[in-house]
Amino acid sequence: MQSFAELLDRLVYTTARNAKLKLLEDYFRATPDPDRGWALSALTDGLPLRLPIRKTLATILAPHVDPLLYRLSRDYVGDTAETVSLLWPDARLNEPPPRISDVVAEVSAASSREFPRVLESLLGRLDVKGRFALLKLLSGALRVGVSARLAKTAIAQTFGREVEEIEEVWHAVSAPYADMFAWLEGRGVRPDPGRKATFRPVMLAHPIEDGDWQSFAPQDVAAEWKWDGIRVQLSARPGDVRLFSRAGDDVSTAFPDIVQAFAHTQGVLDGELLVLRQGVVASFNDLQQRLNRKTVTGRMLQDYPAHIRLYDILFDGNEDVRTLSFIERRQHLEAWYERFRPSLADVSALVPFAAFAELESKWQLARENGIEGLMLKRKASPYLAGRPKGHWYKWKRAALTIDCVLMYAQRGSGKRSSYYSDYTFGVWKTPDELVPVGKAYSGFTDEELLRLDRWIRTNTVERFGPVRQVKPGLVLEIAFDAVQTSSRHKSGLALRFPRVHRIRWDKPVQEAETLDAVKALVPS
Amino acid sequence: MQKSRIESWLYPTDRGLYCEPGQFHIDPHLPVDRAVITHGHGDHARSGHGAVLATHETIEIMKVRYGADCAGSFAAANGGQTINGVAVRLVPAGHILGSAQIVLDWQGTRAVVSGDYKRSPDPTCAPFELVPCDLFVTEATFGLPVFRHEPAEREAHRLVASLAANPERTHLLGAYNLGKCQRMIALVRQAGYHRPVYLHGGLRALCDLYVRLGVDLGDLRNVTDSEPAELKGALVLCPPGALSDRWSRRLADPLTCYASGWMRVKGRASQHGVELPLVVSDHCDWPELLRTIEETGAEEIWVTHGREDALVHQIGLMGRRGRALALVGFEDEGD
Numbered sequence: 001m002q003s004f005a006e007l008l009d010r011l012v013y014t015t016a017r018n019a020k021l022k023l024l025e026d027y028f029r030a031t032p033d034p035d036r037g038w039a040l041s042a043l044t045d046g047l048p049l050r051l052p053i054r055k056t057l058a059t060i061l062a063p064h065v066d067p068l069l070y071r072l073s074r075d076y077v078g079d080t081a082e083t084v085s086l087l088w089p090d091a092r093l094n095e096p097p098p099r100i101s102d103v104v105a106e107v108s109a110a111s112s113r114e115f116p117r118v119l120e121s122l123l124g125r126l127d128v129k130g131r132f133a134l135l136k137l138l139s140g141a142l143r144v145g146v147s148a149r150l151a152k153t154a155i156a157q158t159f160g161r162e163v164e165e166i167e168e169v170w171h172a173v174s175a176p177y178a179d180m181f182a183w184l185e186g187r188g189v190r191p192d193p194g195r196k197a198t199f200r201p202v203m204l205a206h207p208i209e210d211g212d213w214q215s216f217a218p219q220d221v222a223a224e225w226k227w228d229g230i231r232v233q234l235s236a237r238p239g240d241v242r243l244f245s246r247a248g249d250d251v252s253t254a255f256p257d258i259v260q261a262f263a264h265t266q267g268v269l270d271g272e273l274l275v276l277r278q279g280v281v282a283s284f285n286d287l288q289q290r291l292n293r294k295t296v297t298g299r300m301l302q303d304y305p306a307h308i309r310l311y312d313i314l315f316d317g318n319e320d321v322r323t324l325s326f327i328e329r330r331q332h333l334e335a336w337y338e339r340f341r342p343s344l345a346d347v348s349a350l351v352p353f354a355a356f357a358e359l360e361s362k363w364q365l366a367r368e369n370g371i372e373g374l375m376l377k378r379k380a381s382p383y384l385a386g387r388p389k390g391h392w393y394k395w396k397r398a399a400l401t402i403d404c405v406l407m408y409a410q411r412g413s414g415k416r417s418s419y420y421s422d423y424t425f426g427v428w429k430t431p432d433e434l435v436p437v438g439k440a441y442s443g444f445t446d447e448e449l450l451r452l453d454r455w456i457r458t459n460t461v462e463r464f465g466p467v468r469q470v471k472p473g474l475v476l477e478i479a480f481d482a483v484q485t486s487s488r489h490k491s492g493l494a495l496r497f498p499r500v501h502r503i504r505w506d507k508p509v510q511e512a513e514t515l516d517a518v519k520a521l522v523p524s
Numbered sequence: 525m526q527k528s529r530i531e532s533w534l535y536p537t538d539r540g541l542y543c544e545p546g547q548f549h550i551d552p553h554l555p556v557d558r559a560v561i562t563h564g565h566g567d568h569a570r571s572g573h574g575a576v577l578a579t580h581e582t583i584e585i586m587k588v589r590y591g592a593d594c595a596g597s598f599a600a601a602n603g604g605q606t607i608n609g610v611a612v613r614l615v616p617a618g619h620i621l622g623s624a625q626i627v628l629d630w631q632g633t634r635a636v637v638s639g640d641y642k643r644s645p646d647p648t649c650a651p652f653e654l655v656p657c658d659l660f661v662t663e664a665t666f667g668l669p670v671f672r673h674e675p676a677e678r679e680a681h682r683l684v685a686s687l688a689a690n691p692e693r694t695h696l697l698g699a700y701n702l703g704k705c706q707r708m709i710a711l712v713r714q715a716g717y718h719r720p721v722y723l724h725g726g727l728r729a730l731c732d733l734y735v736r737l738g739v740d741l742g743d744l745r746n747v748t749d750s751e752p753a754e755l756k757g758a759l760v761l762c763p764p765g766a767l768s769d770r771w772s773r774r775l776a777d778p779l780t781c782y783a784s785g786w787m788r789v790k791g792r793a794s795q796h797g798v799e800l801p802l803v804v805s806d807h808c809d810w811p812e813l814l815r816t817i818e819e820t821g822a823e824e825i826w827v828t829h830g831r832e833d834a835l836v837h838q839i840g841l842m843g844r845r846g847r848a849l850a851l852v853g854f855e856d857e858g859d
Contacts, residue, residue, distance in 0.1 A: 012790055013799050065669065066841060072834045073670045078791050086670035086788065128672070417768045417780070417797050465795060466768075 024154035037176025201385035443500035562639025563623035581622025618652030620703030664830030680711035724762035
């Protein structure tokens with residue numbers, strides 16, 4: 001537990017991805033089974049412990065701390081688990097600190113009546129970092145800036161593997177993953193993902209660049225519409241159907257309608273998850289209503305009907321077809337669809353074209369038709385994990401641009417920590433009131449960043465911690481994909497994928513866009 | 525002899541705490557005729573007073589910070605003295621080099637104005653000396669029970685270990701320029717780190733003074749005189765405000781460290797973008813505050829600055845009279 005506590009403590013303060021990976025790898029290399037497995041579980045899916053932690057903490061803390069002092073402390077610290085870890089009396093016993101496996105064993109063996117006593121005893125054997133780690137472990141979410149995928153990447157790097165290899169076996173193993181570690185260390189066989197409906201690493205596309213067009217002829221590539229949903233993988237075996245995000249997170253529980261529709265099928269399919277009403281694709285906003293939910297009501301299923309547009313097949317039944325060409329897989333996909341005919345699904349249509357000029361004229365209609373753009377896929381390419389170069393391309397519809405006024409700037413992190421590199425910009429609500437519509441971190445060169453940084457330092461009107469408010473004096477031309485309504489922002493709007501397109505040093509701020517004009521860009 | 529009520533001869537004014545029979549202020553924040561100064565930090569020692577009584581070290585610190593003529597006259601306290609009939613004694617407070625508690629005896633009553641103080645050991649200054657008293661005037665910088673400082677030696681070892689584990693990264697340590705900076709250097713020396721330590725320009729003068737006053741800090745060099753290659757993997761100290769300022773751009777991939785009692789709370793550490801927070805403070809933590817209040821035996825406790833509300837509440841729970849003085853001009857951000 002001590003080394004895990006130290007790991008969490010360091011991760012809290014580490015922002016650079018490579019530095020996080022180094023900390024994780026050092027930990028996984030130095031920690032024995034089963035502790036490293038439980039740690040990995042905590043960093044990915046969460047430990048399988050569900051307890052009334054909040055209520056219990058209040059009960060066991062009462063004899064130790066005066067209520068007013070607790071309240072003042074909690075207000076200052078801002079986080080209950082951290083406050084308790086700081087307030088709890090330091091251990092006076094000479095008992096050794098518990099290991100993570102001890103924590104799992106003691107907590108899972110405890111009845112809800114025994115739990116307060118067990119928690120007290122664990123807290124009493126730990127130092128402040130250990131107590132913090134314990135309370136984070138038990139409350140489910142660690143929030144130390146490590147995604148499940150980053151943790152898996154660290155495992156892969158620790159043992160000289162690719163992260164895709166870890167993902168392949170991930171859903172066939174469970175905490176504390178003794179069989180997976182045995183395989184990684186060459187002491188055991190590879191866990192067989194065939195037994196369960198498991199995730200297979202997905203194939204990703206590159207944005208198409210001008211130079212790419214010379215590398216293929218029209219007859220070498222197939223085109224499909226790029227729909228504005230989320231990329232999913234449907235993995236079905238008899239009695240086990242699961243829906244995964246492209247990062248391998250199991251999102252099945254949020255989509256029982258999809259799971260039901262594929263119950264009779266078998267295979268692993270790639271597609272876009274959409275909300276579809278009478279054959280018309282709804283906005284991404286509508287799809288968001290269905291995401292990240294633990295439970296869904298019947299009402300939600302009715303109001304936001306989910307649908308999968310299938311565009312590839314990885315396993316046809318039990319047959320691995322990933323090494324076949326796109327064209328061959330496409331035949332498998334169409335035949336598979338004919339065989340099972342799952343409701344709430346269709347096959348993504350190919351967009352026919354003879355010349356690229358013809359394709360371009362179709363691409364130009366994408367925005368008008370509410371489509372994100374086109375996908376180009378080499379007909380001869382196999383299905384490859386990751387983002388291989390030269391196989392799949394996304395050709396997004398042209399960005400929209402608006403002129404906005406820089407309002408706030410915030411220091412970046414890591415290499416950019418001495419630069420004001422994160423910009424909040426706004427548009428005119430009235431001729432003299434700006435409202436923020438978004439934030440951008442990219443789209444400028446290092447030289448431009450230097451100049452922006454200098455401009456911000458000399459035009460600051462107020463400072464709030466790491467944030468500076470600047471006087472309205474600089475126009476940023478912002479490129480973005482779309483405008484959505486949003487209750488989170490004061491302007492009622494949110495831009496998707498905003499980035500700085502040009503810095504308009506020359507333009508008077510009065511000529512920046514108005515809020516009404518931006519509102520008019522929301523698709524009806 | 526009947527004891528006088530303390531408030532009748534020692535009380536806060538808009539210039540600071542005032543001893544009426546002695547006709548002097550303690551740590552006044554505005555210029556006064558006669559000032560007794562506890563220690564050299566800017567919120568306690570200011571320039572422009574008429575006569576200043578302080579320890580020899582504090583006077584030297586004031587001269588470095590504000591110039592030799594920053595007060596009309598200086599008197600170095602040696603043992604006890606009497607000012608207009610009030611016995612005044614300066615006793616080590618353990619906060620920084622030269623820091624003192626002001627012990628006042630008047631008509632059979634004793635008040636101790638502690639300034640800032642700590643109980644944990646510090647290789648750069650004399651340890652806190654306990655003086656039993658009727659009134660104890662305390663700070664409350666870390667006046668919440670969540671504040672328990674780590675042993676400073678252990679934190680210094682963490683820093684030295686990180687220097688060894690990341691030989692390609694410059695360790696940029698933010699530390700207050702008076703006290704914390706020199707203590708951190710002395711601590712890493714004790715922890716076995718003997719390579720040169722590089723200083724931001726704002727730290728040089730006071731480090732030199734410490735050395736002149738007999739505190740050994742080892743090989744100190746200026747960042748401005750050093751080649752970038754030399755700084756790779758080195759320990760560089762700067763004032764906290766310079767941590768994420770343009771100044772730090774000359775350093776290759778710096779690992780930001782910050783030595784302060786505030787680092788105990790994750791939110792505070794993240795706010796500064798700190799990668800290696802070190803919980804080292806020159807102030808008492810909560811248990812030390814309570815222990816000191818208990819040990820002085822004082823019936824009456826005045827709290828000058830910091831988190832007064834929590835500490836005054838706690839003093840009540842301890843069966844003593846607590847009072848928040850709400851003196852203006854003190855800061856708690858420096859530590």
